[in-house]
Amino acid sequence: MTPIADCATEPSPWSPREAELLAATLQLLQENGYERLTVDAVAATAxxxxxxxYRRWPSKGELVLAAFIEGCRQAAVHPNTGSLREDLLALGEAITAHATKHSATVRAVMVEVSRDPALREAMQHQFLDQRKALIESVLRQAVGRGEIQAAAISDELWDLLPGYLIFRSVMPTRPPTMKTVQAFVDNVIIPSLTRPLA
Amino acid sequence: MTPIADCATEPSPWSPREAELLAATLQLLQENGYERLTVDAVAATAxxxxxxxYRRWPSKGELVLAAFIEGCRQAAVHPNTGSLREDLLALGEAITAHATKHSATVRAVMVEVSRDPALREAMQHQFLDQRKALIESVLRQAVGRGEIQAAAISDELWDLLPGYLIFRSVMPTRPPTMKTVQAFVDNVIIPSLTRPLA
Incomplete structure (x- = not known):
């Protein structure tokens, strides 16, 4: 499947030099995990x-969260295929590929964010708000095309697609595959969005 | 809602004394988090x-995984209400209550299990296999009552109900509520299980 998608259309909040430091951080996290990440190694690599x-990211938690969010921003797809199913498959495949590759970072971010209200705030405003808007935009386009009804969209469950795929990525026993994404979209997400409404 | 459910019907693999040590571990994890957990404190508390x-659980990872699994075993419900919807609500509510209360432990388990193949093996055989059998049993009963067709059950997505609720519990920005469980069961799980089959 070749989705018609724009990558990384959100503007980066970082200078090219800062983006290099964050890319080095993400690479080291992927290679060595969170525990062994040091600012020394990040500085040396970049x-x-x-x-x-330290001037830009005073704590390891801030550095790791920034690297995670910037990595997601760069890997994000904004599908606009003209079909809800194809849009959801493109989103699901991108989330699966990224979360599987960076599963150690996702686990570390979950731990760090749980410890620090400031990181939680940053996660919400620099990451989750944008992801929610992206998914809502895909669903609103499907409403516009008459594929689903607006009333079928649930604010309570907006993160179901990324949420379950990320769960599968961080549980080390059964990483998600393209088969997972397809079963999830065809047998769960679309039946939910096209269910009979009261 | 008062589900007709049996709690903790799986036999414990632990002696009463071992179960006390695991309960002390789980309590300390909940109070102080994973980083500050020490075997000294577990021994003192119990x-x-x-x-x-140390004789029983040579590493902190083994101790924490055993405490987590034993806590889940004790909190597990085996609903048998006669209705698929009520069974799923009972399961979802029990998972949500337990995972929200022990979210720090769940995050720590995800990290520890990802580092150690032996813990991964233990997680699979001492925990996930039983959870899968429990969910399959609830769904098979619904097939027996004619509520759903056997072909609607997906092996690929067997952990969708716990998976999304656990994701919501470990993401510290939006813990799941009973409203989450109800929306998930009524608007996602049941529409998926009752979808038209090819």
């Missing part, structure tokens, strides 16, 4: 001074 | 020697 890293 | 704890 050929920067430790002071440069 | 009035045991450190050697007793």
């Amino acid at each position: 050929k920067a001074s430790k002071a440069t890293v | 009035k045991a020697s450190k050697a007793t704890v």
Whole structure:
């Protein structure tokens, strides 16, 4: 499947140099995990001074969350295929590929964010709000095409598609595959969005 | 809602003394989190020697996984209300209550299990296999009553109900509520299980 999708259309909040430091952080997280990540190694990998890293991200939690969010921003797809099913498959495949590759980072972010209200706030405003708007936009387009009714969209469950796929990615026993995405979209998400409404 | 449910009908693999040590571990995890958990504190809380704890669970990862699994076993409901919807609501409510209360432990287990293949194996055989059998039993009863068709049950997505609710519990921004469970069961799970089949 080749979805018609624009990648990374949200503007980056970072300078090119900052983006390099975050990319180095994400790469080290993927290679060595969260526990072994040090600001020294990030600075060395990106050929920067430790002071440069600390000035921008004073704690390891802030650095890791920023790297995670920037990685997701760059990997995000904004599908606009003209079909709800194809849009959902494109979103689900992108989420699965990214969350599986960066599962150690996702687990670390969940732990760090749970410990620190400021990180929680950052996660909400710099990440979740945008993801929610993206999914709502895909669903509103489907309403516009007459594929689903507006009343079928649930604010309570807006993150069902990413949520279950991320759960599968961070549970190390059964990482999700393209088969998972297809079964989820065809047998769960679309039947839910097209269910008979009272 | 008062589900007709049997609690903790699976036999415990632990002696009463071992179960006390695991209960002390779970309590300390809930109070202080994973990082600050020490075998010293577990032994002191349960009035045991450190050697007793180490003899049974040689690593912190093994101790925490065993405490998590035993806590889930004790909190597990085996609903048999005669209605698929009521059974799913009872399961969803029990999962939500337990995962929200023990969210720090769930995050720690995800990290520990990802690091250690032996813990992954234990998680699979001592926990996930039983959860899968429980959910399959609820769905098979619904097939027997003619509420759903056997072909609607997906092996690929057997953990959708617990998976999304656990995702919501470990994401610290929006813990699930009874409203979440009801919307999930009524607007997602049941429409999926009763969808038209090809």
